[in-house]
Amino acid sequence: SISDMLEREVRDFESALDYAAAQHYLKYRREVHQKIERQGILAFDVEPDRLPVNIVNRYLDIKGSGNL
Numbered sequence: 737s738i739s740d741m742l743e744r745e746v747r748d749f750e751s752a753l754d755y756a757a758a759q760h761y762l763k764y765r766r767e768v769h770q771k772i773e774r775q776g777i778l779a780f781d782v783e784p785d786r787l788p789v790n791i792v793n794r795y796l797d798i799k800g801s802g803n804l
Contacts, residue, residue, distance in 0.1 A: 738762065739783070 741758040769781045782790045
């Protein structure tokens with residue numbers, strides 16, 4: 737996973753490339769997520785194992801704001 741790539745120790749050129757690629761991917765993903773949200777689209781940017789909790793929390797936030 738991307739998290740694993742970022743947590744590994746950089747020991748050689750190949751691991752440095754993996755780390756840089758993971759950083760580049762995350763930057764691009766953040767930019768795309770921000771564009772989506774600026775268009776008023778509700779979206780999640782979370783790891784799959786955290787998705788159920790985030791869905792519930794986001795639902796409660798939206799409901800509490802009166803936008804539902």
